[in-house]
Every structure is written in structure tokens, then in C-alpha cells.
Amino acid sequence: MARVGVFxxxxxxxxxxxxxxxxxxxxxxxxxxxxxxxxxxxxxxDPGQRLIETAIREHGLTGVVVASCSPHMHEVTFRRTVxxxxxxxxxxxxxxxxxxxxxxxxxxxxxxxxxxxLVRLMVEKVKWNTALEPIHVPVTRKALVIGGGIAGIQAAxxxxxxxxxxxxxxxxxxxxxxxxxxxxxxxxxxxSQCIMTPRxxxxxxxxxxxxxxxxxxxxxxxxxxNFAVTIRKKARCVDEALCTGCxxxxxxxxxxxxxxxxxxxxxxLGLSRxxxxxxxxxxxxxxxxxxxxxxxxxxxxxxCGVCQKVCPAxxxxxxxxxxxxxxxxxAIVVATGYDVMSSGEYGEYGGGRYPDVIDGLQFERLLxxxxxxxxxxxxxxxxxxxxxxxxxxxxxxxxxxxxxxxCSKICCMYTAKHAMLYKHKVHHGQAYVFYMDIRAGGKNYDxxxxxxxxxxxxxYLRGRVSRLYQKDGQLIVKGADTLSGQPVEIAADLxxxxxxxxxxxxxxxxxxxxxxxxxxxxxxxxxxPKLRPVETNSAGVYLAGACQAPKDIPETVxxxxxxxxxxxxxxxxxxxxxxxxxxxxxxxxxxxCFDCERVCPFGAIEHREIRDRRGNLLKVVSHVNEGVxxxxxxCATTCRSGSIExxxxxxxxxxAQIAAVGV
Amino acid sequence: xxxAYFPGCSQQGMAAEFDRSARSVCDRLGIALSExxxxxxxxxxxxxxxxxxLSIALPxxxxxxxxxxxxxxxxxxxxxxxxxxxxxxxxxxAELRARVKEAAGVECAGEVPVRHLLDILCNDLGVAAIxxxxxxxxxxxxxxxxxxxxxxxxxxxVAFDDPENPRVMDEVLAAAGAECVEWPYKTECCxxxxxxxxxxxxxxxxxxxxxxxxxxxxxxxxxxCPLCHTNLDLRQADVxxxxxxxxxxxVLFFTQLLGLALGVPEKGLxxxxxxxxxxxxxxxxxxx
Numbered sequence: 001m002a003r004v005g006v007f008x009x010x011x012x013x014x015x016x017x018x019x020x021x022x023x024x025x026x027x028x029x030x031x032x033x034x035x036x037x038x039x040x041x042x043x044x045x046d047p048g049q050r051l052i053e054t055a056i057r058e059h060g061l062t063g064v065v066v067a068s069c070s071p072h073m074h075e076v077t078f079r080r081t082v083x084x085x086x087x088x089x090x091x092x093x094x095x096x097x098x099x100x101x102x103x104x105x106x107x108x109x110x111x112x113x114x115x116x117x118l119v120r121l122m123v124e125k126v127k128w129n130t131a132l133e134p135i136h137v138p139v140t141r142k143a144l145v146i147g148g149g150i151a152g153i154q155a156a157x158x159x160x161x162x163x164x165x166x167x168x169x170x171x172x173x174x175x176x177x178x179x180x181x182x183x184x185x186x187x188x189x190x191x192s193q194c195i196m197t198p199r200x201x202x203x204x205x206x207x208x209x210x211x212x213x214x215x216x217x218x219x220x221x222x223x224x225x226n227f228a229v230t231i232r233k234k235a236r237c238v239d240e241a242l243c244t245g246c247x248x249x250x251x252x253x254x255x256x257x258x259x260x261x262x263x264x265x266x267x268x269l270g271l272s273r274x275x276x277x278x279x280x281x282x283x284x285x286x287x288x289x290x291x292x293x294x295x296x297x298x299x300x301x302x303x304c305g306v307c308q309k310v311c312p313a314x315x316x317x318x319x320x321x322x323x324x325x326x327x328x329x330x331a332i333v334v335a336t337g338y339d340v341m342s343s344g345e346y347g348e349y350g351g352g353r354y355p356d357v358i359d360g361l362q363f364e365r366l367l368x369x370x371x372x373x374x375x376x377x378x379x380x381x382x383x384x385x386x387x388x389x390x391x392x393x394x395x396x397x398x399x400x401x402x403x404x405x406x407c408s409k410i411c412c413m414y415t416a417k418h419a420m421l422y423k424h425k426v427h428h429g430q431a432y433v434f435y436m437d438i439r440a441g442g443k444n445y446d447x448x449x450x451x452x453x454x455x456x457x458x459x460y461l462r463g464r465v466s467r468l469y470q471k472d473g474q475l476i477v478k479g480a481d482t483l484s485g486q487p488v489e490i491a492a493d494l495x496x497x498x499x500x501x502x503x504x505x506x507x508x509x510x511x512x513x514x515x516x517x518x519x520x521x522x523x524x525x526x527x528x529p530k531l532r533p534v535e536t537n538s539a540g541v542y543l544a545g546a547c548q549a550p551k552d553i554p555e556t557v558x559x560x561x562x563x564x565x566x567x568x569x570x571x572x573x574x575x576x577x578x579x580x581x582x583x584x585x586x587x588x589x590x591x592x593c594f595d596c597e598r599v600c601p602f603g604a605i606e607h608r609e610i611r612d613r614r615g616n617l618l619k620v621v622s623h624v625n626e627g628v629x630x631x632x633x634x635c636a637t638t639c640r641s642g643s644i645e646x647x648x649x650x651x652x653x654x655x656a657q658i659a660a661v662g663v
Numbered sequence: 664x665x666x667a668y669f670p671g672c673s674q675q676g677m678a679a680e681f682d683r684s685a686r687s688v689c690d691r692l693g694i695a696l697s698e699x700x701x702x703x704x705x706x707x708x709x710x711x712x713x714x715x716x717l718s719i720a721l722p723x724x725x726x727x728x729x730x731x732x733x734x735x736x737x738x739x740x741x742x743x744x745x746x747x748x749x750x751x752x753x754x755x756x757a758e759l760r761a762r763v764k765e766a767a768g769v770e771c772a773g774e775v776p777v778r779h780l781l782d783i784l785c786n787d788l789g790v791a792a793i794x795x796x797x798x799x800x801x802x803x804x805x806x807x808x809x810x811x812x813x814x815x816x817x818x819x820x821v822a823f824d825d826p827e828n829p830r831v832m833d834e835v836l837a838a839a840g841a842e843c844v845e846w847p848y849k850t851e852c853c854x855x856x857x858x859x860x861x862x863x864x865x866x867x868x869x870x871x872x873x874x875x876x877x878x879x880x881x882x883x884x885x886x887x888c889p890l891c892h893t894n895l896d897l898r899q900a901d902v903x904x905x906x907x908x909x910x911x912x913x914v915l916f917f918t919q920l921l922g923l924a925l926g927v928p929e930k931g932l933x934x935x936x937x938x939x940x941x942x943x944x945x946x947x948x949x950x951x
Binding site: 346348 | 851
């Protein structure tokens, strides 16, 4: 005989404003099988939880219904509460009377009636609940980090320093990411390279880190604690073991002779040229060149081979092929970073036709001591030192017609930094900044922007630039100053667009491979925006850095460390516990049609052979891998012979709820 | 391709030479235009400034009369804009179709596409066909193609060229042998709608356009809008008074320049109706 306890939460005013909670409790008490019903202002608080514990003991409850918020919010909380009182946690259910009732209705009478109904349904369900025990799966205590920018480096170092092995996979020839391209960083103006390169070296030398550069993750199988990852190591055509990094090959490559080279240097974002065999930048890790086969004369027309001839270590090997390796890991950190929108997207800003209209990342290279101009600010077209520079913020961000609706978050700060650094290098120069709003939330951030304006003399104009064009060797920038209500026209030598931060191309394909949800812009989604910001809905996969949303370096590093701590937490156990609300197959009735396998989005269905005692094969049936199953229930609804049951959502439970509708 | 031709009222009065030259050019190029019977004013600009329904119902009256044509052809940027927008909205919005039917008594689903003559020349006929038929190439003539603010906007509805840096007129006139200059004011507003309210503003905008065309080395400005034409052609004396610069810059419809290249007699182009004399242009061509 069921003895159900019902606990109605007011959620402060969130529920009580629209739902008469006392009346819902009164109603619940009248339901058959309900032994106790009570309402309370904050059920999730300590006294609220104690209320539940005491009631379980005093009334000998066999099931609990908490009518409050979404189970996403507090199901775990209340299941723990119930467990403390000695009841199996899976005998606790939640009726969502907040998101699905009080928040979406206005009529108090109708909302109260609906809350009563939602409670009644859950009471009927919980009568059929059975005690479930957690599933234990083994954990491979080795992590994969995808992406070797600051996010991936931080996560890899933290995990490695925590005593666990890490495989760091970087797509490009060197780790370092965008941070290695930056000149100085806000709000302290420390040199980006000086704080970045030592960490890169640390990664290379760390005994717990295996570094794969010029490599890509091709395939991910398995599940939390037990991933099998296929990695393609692209052919560098230079033997990493033999190469000493002397640089002889790149200096002799005929494609690299400065005047004749046509190969844009990616690291300098096309502001300089590079040879066909190259190290992306002098501080690269590993300091091993790679051959760009598209531009290499040996690969294009079979002639040349100079690099091979000059290499004193005999490290150049044209016959090298891609290598595919498989690694077993227990957790994955995605740290694939961002790209900036091309400055050519804006037709009114020249659509890429004007060489002196550049993006923020290109300006970083012009400011950087390791950049194409050695840190002197010289404009791309003619090398002239620009005396007037116009910075345009929100070029693509917060612009529904041309770009993206979101704020790219870092541009206000780096634009202020650019204006400041420009002034430090060109004392007589004048910086103008067109902005929409200045978003400088962060420690010492607003002070930094004020310094750019008040001490460094950057002129900030609130308004948009409608058009710019070339005339007499200058760029005429036409905009509006909306604070004075006047049109503004500035003749500039250089224009820097703070173009929008975008997800990396291909981030959607990666997300699909990892079964991580992503938004319409390709940014990967966290499991909960507030309470689970580094986890994803794909167990064992964590996010770090700008692959999740635009963010600056401090925030990226914090998130990377958070992801690393989640990984180390997972690795603290040899076995991990999982919720038992997964599918289970009745092998006696399963007919082996494997429709379940076709609909399972997680690849959790396996084939199991049923044999008699003498070893003769009787049939092949479905089997659910409990480590992989996410409990979505697609298989259970698809199964034509009704042989699959989702624990915690059995037919009895669901039909009991349906039968209670509208009673 | 058969085109139902919408001449538009401006082309019956102040810009009659636009209509005349467009017909002559199409005739030379073998583009068959059949005038829509009983067409009415598109409503620009008073209609859409007063009532949205009126701004759709007026073009609907004309569009409903189009039968057996592949497209509606227009030359005036404003007519084009109004017909194109009306056709677009009628296609998308069933409720609006019903309201237009109630107000104007015609059923129009906006099925026949509305096309500008530049679109037809570039994308249906092709510039190669123009080049073949050129009799007197506009050699040595530097032209600033001025599209105005309206022709390419709104891009979601118009979309036959890049709204920020259109090329169609440049390509057509280049095929006619002209040298089209790169200049930044192709799509700036000339201010024509402020002609009565703020002549000072219009004068400044006209001056900006004329100055940029001259600085880019143009001998002549080519336009595709009767309002732009009137404004730039007629206002050069005012500009001279206000800014002290006498540009003497001939402003021609693109059809007039194209007609010259195709060998249409001057009479068929209405060159005599221009305020700023095109004589320097003609002399340059004769000398070439």
C-alpha cells in the first residue's frame, strides 16, 4: 500500500504569485494513497529539505512528490534529500508547477487547477516507481584535449599537473592559438607572447602530456570514461624526431624569397608572405616545419626538393603519409576556439577591396614585435605610418542585417587597447573610435577604457559608420556622432574593424561527432547556462574557451581550469556512478529487428547472441550499453514488440499518468 | 523573352527622354517591349508616404493588367522600387491580396517578376550581345555611373546586384565602350525628396556627388532615376551659387549614352532636353 508524501513549494513568489499553494496541498491530501501533504516557501532550502526528511520518517512514506521547479533544476537535490531519510532516491518525483505552470499562466484559478492536476499525475506515477540502483562503469583515467590555444593549454596543464595523462590535439602546425598572435593583453598590457610561450614549452616538456600537432580528431566512439578516439596525424613531410629546428629549409625554400612569395602567412593573417616549408612563427611549439603541399613546387610539379638537399639532419621526407592512431580516453575537453568574421563582409566598408581596412587581429600583428612590421605601425598598402586611425566597434556584432545578433564581448576592450597601443607607438597620431555602447564589465576594465579616453586622447564617437571610401590615398570615413546629432567625416590613414567573433568553421561537425548540442552560430552548448557551464549534455565531454561563446583570456583560462577540475573529479574514481534511468531490453521477447539501433542517437544499442547450453546460436537480440545510454527513450517508443523499457519511465508509470489526466 | 513595359509618369513629362531613349535602345537591341494597356501611376512617392495599402493597390492596378509576359520592365528607379515591392508583398501576404482586392477591385498575386532594364540588359541579353551591336563605341569617355539610393534597395527585395557596390550599369556602359570610373558615391542619396523642404541640404548632397564624380575624372554622370537626373542636372547653377564651383557636368540617362553607342539618332534620345549641355560629350565622341 503506497504512502505518498506531497511537498508543494512556493519558490518565494515565483509559484505562489499565480498558484494557491495551500489549496494545492489541501487537494493533494485528499488523493488516494497520499499520506501527507504540505506547502512551504522554499522547499529546496535547508529547513525545506529537513521538512521532507522528517515527514518520510514520521509518516513512513514509500514515495515522494515535490511540486516545484523543473527537474533540470532540483531533481538531484531532492533525490539526495530523500536518500538521507533512508528512501531509495528514485522513489522521488518532481511535478513542475513553475516553468510549466506559474511562469506561463496569469489566471490564478486556472493555474491552481492545473497545478493540482500536475500533482495528481505525479502521485499516480510515483506509486509505480521502483527502487533503482546506480550503474557503475569503469573509467579510463586519461583525457583528450582538442585545441591547443590558451584554453586547451590551460586545461591540459591542469589535468597533467593533477597527475593524469593528457593527449593534446592541435589542428595547426603549432600550439599557441590566437593568443600567440596578440601583441599585448588588456587590462594590464602584459606582452601576450611572454605569458604564453612559457606555457607552450611547459606543455611540450610535461611528462603527462602527449602532444599531437598538425593532427585532427576524426572519430569518437564510446562513452564517458571509455571513449575510443581516432586521430589523424597529417603528414608534415618533416621527421619530428630528426628535425633540429635550425630553419635552414625555410630560408632556402625558393617559394620564400620575400619578393616573389605569393603564399600568405596565416599567422600574420595575410599581412606577410611565407615559404612553402615553414614554421608558423619563431616561438612555435614544436619548432618543426611543415610542408604546405598546395604551394610546394616539389609536390606541384615534381621539381625543386631544395629543402631536402639543404637539411643537415636529413629530416625532410617527401614520402611521409598521414598516420591514423587510436587512443583510449575517459574524458574530452573541447577547446577549439574562435575565428574573426572577415572584414570583407561589409560592402559599405569596402567589402575587402581596400588594403588599409583591416580587422582587429591583423592590427594585433601590426602592433606585435614579432609581426610583419616588427611592431611598427605601418599600413599594409604603402607602409606609411598612419597618422589617423579609425576603429569601428561592433562590425558584425549586434547587427542583425549584416552579421550576428550577439555581442562579441571582447571588442570594446581590445579596441581601447588598440587605441592606446597605437598612441604609444605613434605619439602624434590620433585614434578615433566609433562605438555603440562601451561594455567594459570586468576587474579594472572600465578604468582601462577611461584611461584610453582621458589619458591617451582617443576620441570616442557614439555612432555608426555608414560608409567609407578611398580618396587621395586616404580612407574617408562617414559616420554619425549620435550624442551631438552631427554627421562626422574623418579622413583616416587606416581603419580597423572590430569584426564579430565567430565559431570555428567545422565546429558544427565536431559537435555532431561528440554529440554535443550547438547553437545556430556553431558555438557549443553548455549543459546549464548557470549551474553547469563547463559540462555538456554529452557525458564526459567538457567545454573550455571561445568554442562555447566569445570570451576573453581571463574567462577562458578560468573555464579551462574548471573543465580540468571536472575531469580530475571524474578521474578520482576507478569506477563512476551513473543514473540508472536507462533502457533495458527484455531478451525473451526481443525479435532482433534492431529498429532501436537505428533510432538511438547515442549508439548505445549492441547486438547480443543468445545461445543454448551446447553453444548453438538461438537468436541475436538488442542489448543496451548502460554506460552510453542517455535515457532518452527513443528505443522504447520504437520497439514493435514492446521489449524495451526505460527505467523510471516504464509503461506502468506513463499509463498511470495518462489515466489520471482529467479525472 | 517578352516584356510588359511600364513607362511611368515621370517618363511622360519631365523625363520623356528617358522613355524615348529606352524604347530606342530596346528596339536596337531586339528587346520587345509591349506597353501595359491603361497603366496607372505607381504612386511614388506620395502613396507610400501616406498609406501602405494605397502604395500596394496602385501598382496592383497596373500589375493585374499584365498578361502573357515573362516580366514587367521598367526604367525609372522609383517605379521599379514601388512595383517590385508591391509584387513582392502581394506574393508573400495573402491577407494583403484580399485587402487590395477589396480596395482596388483587382486580383493580383504578384506572379510576373518586375525587372529593371539594367537587370534585363545584363542578365537576360548579356553584355556580349550589347558589345556586338555597338556602332559608335563611347571610346575615351569617362563615365561615373550613379545608381542613387533607391535602385538597389532594399537588398532583400531587389537583389540583382551588390547593394553597396553595384556593377550592372558599369558593365553595360563598358560594353558600349565607355571607361567607367571607380568612385565612392554610386549609391549615395542625392536628396531629391528634400527638394522643396530643405533645398540647402539638397544642394550640399548634389555638390558632393558632382565633386566626387569630377575628382574621379568623369566627363559625364550616368543615371537611372528621373529624380536624380532632375536634381543633378538642374541644380548645378544653385550649386555654383552656394559653393562657388561651376561643374558643367552633363548628366545623362544610361539609355541615352547606350543609344549614342548603338547609333540611335540624337532625336531619338532627347538630348536636347538636358539642362547642362552634353555638347562636350558629343564632341569628345566625334573626335574619337
